[in-house]
Amino acid sequence: MKPFEYVNPKDIKSVPKILAEAERALLFAGGTDALARMKEGIDRPDVVVNLKKLTDLAFIKSDRKGLRIGAGALLADIIASKDAQACPGFVEAVKSVGTIQLRNMGTLGGNLCQRPRCWYYRSARFDCLRKGGDTCFAIYGDNKYHCIIGGDPCYIVYPSDIAPMLIALRAEIEVVGLKGKRRVKADDFWVLPAQDPYKENILQNDELVTQVFIPASARALKSHYVKFRERDSFDFAMVSVAVAARLDGERLTDVRIAYGGVAPKPWRAVKAERALEGQVATEERVLAAAATEFANAEPLEQNEYKVILAKNLLKRALRELVAA
C-alpha cells in the first residue's frame, strides 16, 4: 500500500477544498469498499479524507416534507430507525445490503458512491477501460455477472441495492462542492459509461454526497425491493428490482420501477412503467411490460439468463407488492 496523508476535516464545508487540492483523494466513511480498493492497489490515494468524525453527516430526520438521511448514517441505524419505516421498500433495500457486519460499518453515502464489483475492474492485474486502459475485458471474457443493457463501452453493473429504490421513490441526493450545495434527482445521479466510462455518477472531483431526501409523497406509495443473489449468505445482486406504486383497487398508478444488476447504472424501467401505469398487474401483463423494457437488451455470451431473471423478478416484485 502506498503511504498516504490521513486528513480529519473540521466540518463538511472544508471537504471540497481538500478534495480539489489533493492530487488523488479518497473519501473514507465506513471503509468497507475503500479499504478493499486500497489493499488491492486499484486506488492509490495521496490523501484519505476521514468522514467518520463529521457527526452532522450522520442523521435520520423526518418531517412533513419527507425523510432526510445524512450520507454518514450507518445502514444498521437506518434499518433500526422508526422514521425510515414509513418507506418499507427503502428499509428492505437497506436490509439487503451485504451482511450484518457490512451494514454495521457501511454508510448510506458510501453505498451510493461505491465502485463497481466487476472482477476486471477490481483486479489490479487487468488494466481495464474503467481504470484508464483501452479494453473492457468483459466483452469477450467471463461476463456472467455483467450488464445486459446500457453497456457500451464498459459492461459493469452498478452494485448498490439502495440506488434503485431511491429512484423508485423519487428521492433526491444533496451534493456539496466548492460552488456550494446542489440537489440532484436520484434518477439523474448515476451515469452510463457512454457519458463517462471512468465514473459511475455525476460527482465532480471536489464534491461529496451529504444527504438523501425521500419526499413525503413516497409514504403514500407501496414499495418493495426484490434482490436475487446467487448465494444468500453474502452476495451482490445478480438482478434486483425496486418497485413503488399507488394501489387503486387492483390498479397500479404512479408506477416506478428501477433495476439493479442489469446495467452500469441503476436502470429505471421507463417502458415497463408506461406499460403498467393504470393497469392491473396480471402475470401476462407484467411479463409483457418487462419484455418491452428489455427488447433492446444485448446480453453477452454468458448472461442471457439475466433477461429471464429480470422479467421473473418484476413479476415477483409486483405480485408481492399487491399482496402486501
Place this chain on the structure above:
Amino acid sequence: MAPWKKLDEMSLVHKEVTRIDGALKVTGAAQYTYDIQRPGMLYGRILRSVHPHARVLSVDTSKAEALSGVRAVLGAIKDEVNFVGDDVAAVAAVSEEIAQEALRLIEVQYEVLPFTVRESEAKKEGAPQVFSGRPNNIGNHDERSEGEVEKGFAEADVIIEHTYHLNVQLHTPLEPHGCVCEWRGEDLYMWDSTQGVHSTRGGVARALEMPENQVHVITHHMGGGFGSKLSPKSYNIICARLAKKAGAPVKLMLDREEEMLAVGNRPSSWQKIKMGAKKDGTLTAFQMESFGTAGIGGGAGVPQPYIYNFPNWKVSHDDVHINAGAAAPMRAPGHPQANFAMESAMDELADKLGIDPLEFRLKNDANSTRQQEYKIGAEKFGWGNRKQSGSGTGLKVTGLGVGSGRWGGGGNNRTEAIVNIYPDGAVDVKIGTQDIGVGTWTIVAAVLAEELELELVDVKPMIGESDFPWAPASGGSTTAPSVTPTVKLAAEAAKKKLLEVVAEEYGVKPEEIRYGKKKFTIPGQGEIGWKTACAALNGKAISEKVQWAEGLSSSGTAGCQFAEVEVDTETGRVQVKRMVAVQDCGLVVNLLTARSQVNGGMIGEIGYSLFENRLLDHDTGIMPNADLENYKIPGALEMPDFDVTFYDEHERGVIGLGEPPAIPGVGAIANAVANAIGARIYELPITPDKVLMALAGRKEG
C-alpha cells in the same frame, strides 16, 4: 496385543467427546501459524508472475533493496514461469506493507511465450505448448478395460451417451498456506500450516540440502488443508532462505489470491460416457473417454467405472496441461468427479428404463454394506416420496436424489508413538501426527486415557512436531487408523511396564495385580492409587516406543447420501433442504467429531455441486475470481438439515473418515436437481443461470 474393548466398556472411545482444544480455539489462545510472533520477526512476500507463460530474462531488485525497511531480497527464483502467480522474486521487510511496496519496485523483464488455459483447446493439434516436448499438452495417458465392451452394448436394451463436465474446484482452507522460519545456529525452526510435519521436514531438508535433524517443523493448530498441504511448497523454501539472508525470523503467509493461484486445486474433468443396461435393469457395458486438467501438474484421472458392476468396460483418459497452477490432492482425489458423472448417468438410465433409481442401484451394487446403507438411508430420508422427474408445478419445485461412494482409509504400518508415565503419575504421548482441524488432539488423548483407564485431564497429548516419532501426513483418511492403534499399543506397553514395577515394589507377580480406574488391587495389601503406584518408578519414567500393528484398524469404506433440493423456478436458485448420510468407518473413535467430519464433507459437496468454479480468463490467463467474493463457497444460509448415521461395523477397527463423506452427495444433489426440474445440467456447478436456461429450454421443448 489386546483388542479394542467392548463398546459398552469404553468411556472415552466411541463416545461424544468435545474437543480438548475447543476452548483454546474459541478464546483465540490456540496459536495458528498466522498467530506466531517471534522477536525481530520480518514479513515475507513473493512477487508473482503476471504472465501465464514467459521466460524471465532479468530481475532487477536494486530499487526494492534500497527501500527503507527491506531486509532481504531474493531475485530470479525461476528461469521460466508457467502460470499467472508463479514465483518470480521475494522480499522480507519490517512490515507486510513495506514488503508489498517493495515488490512493486522489482523490475522484471519477461520474454512472453504462447500459452493456453482451456484444456479443450490445449489438447488440439497446434496448441501452444505448456512444456516443450509434450505435443497436444498430453501428460499422463491411461487406458483400462475388462470384458468386451462391444458385446456388452450389443446386449443392452437401453443405452445413454453424454458428456459430464466438472470445473476446477479450489481447496479454500480458511487458513492459507504459510510459515514462520527462524534459524537458531544451523538449525531451522519452521512453524508451518501443513498436513505433514514429517513430510515437510524431509522436503525442506532436501531442498535446502541440509541434514534432516536440523529441521524442526511445528504445527500445533491449523486451519484446514483438504489435501493441499501434504508436502512443502516453494513458499517454505523461499521463507527459509529469506530468514537466513536477513538473519531474522520471517513470517510468510500467502494471501487469498496466492492461495487460489499457486498452491493446489482439484482438477477439472470431462467424461464422455456411454452406458448400457438390459430391460430388467442389469448393467451390461460402460465406456468412457475422459480428459481433465491439473494445470502444470498431473492427476486428473477418475476411477471409472465407479461403484456399480459392469461386466464389460473400457476407459481412456488424458491429463491435459494448461498454464495454471498445479493441482494437489483434494479430499478423495478423482472420486467426486467419478461420482457426479456415474450417478447422473445411472439416473438417466433408470429414467429410460422406467426403474426407480434406488432400485436400480440396489440391483447393480455388489457391496453388502452399501446394500444395507441404502435401505437405512431410504427409510430415514423418505425416498418413497420421490416423484417423477419434472412433475412438480408452481414457483418452487422439489426433487430427491441419491449417490454413493467408496474409499480405503487404512493405517500406515510405520507409525510410531512414545507413551511416558512419570514417577509423579503424569502421563503423556508423543506422536508426530498433526491436527488439521478434525480433532486429532482429542482422539489421541481419548485413546490414551481409555487404555490407561484415566480421565482426559490426566493425560497430555503431544503432537504436531517433527521431533516426535514418525506419523504419516494427514491425507487419504489415514490419520485415525494410523494414530489410534499406535497410541493404544504404546499405552498398553507402558501399562504393562508399570504393572511390572509395581509388582516388584510390592513383592507380587504382575498378573496378580488388578488394575481398574486408577486403582491397583494388590493381593493381601489392599488398594493403592495411581500416584502411589507411579511413585514405585523411583525417579525414572517409563518410556515405551511402539510401532503400529495390524488388528485394530481396517481399510475400505462404503457410504451413500440422499439429498432433497428446492428449486426456485423464477430465479433458478437451488437450495439443498435436507441431506441424509449413511456411512461406515469401522469403530468410530469420537462420535461427535466424526459427525462433524461427515457434515463438513456434505458442505464441501454443496460447494462443489452448486457454487464453486475456478475461472481463467481466456485471453490473459488470469483468474478473475481469485477472492472469496467471487469464488463462492457456501455460507450458513446455504446449509440444509444434515442427518448422519454411522453404519455399525465396529468389529473392523478404526477406518479413516476424511474422504468418504465428501463423495456421494455431489451426484445426489445433481440428481435431485434433475428430478426437481425435469432437465439435466451436465456441468457443475449448477448455478441459477444454468437452471434458468434449462427451464427456458424445457418450456420451449
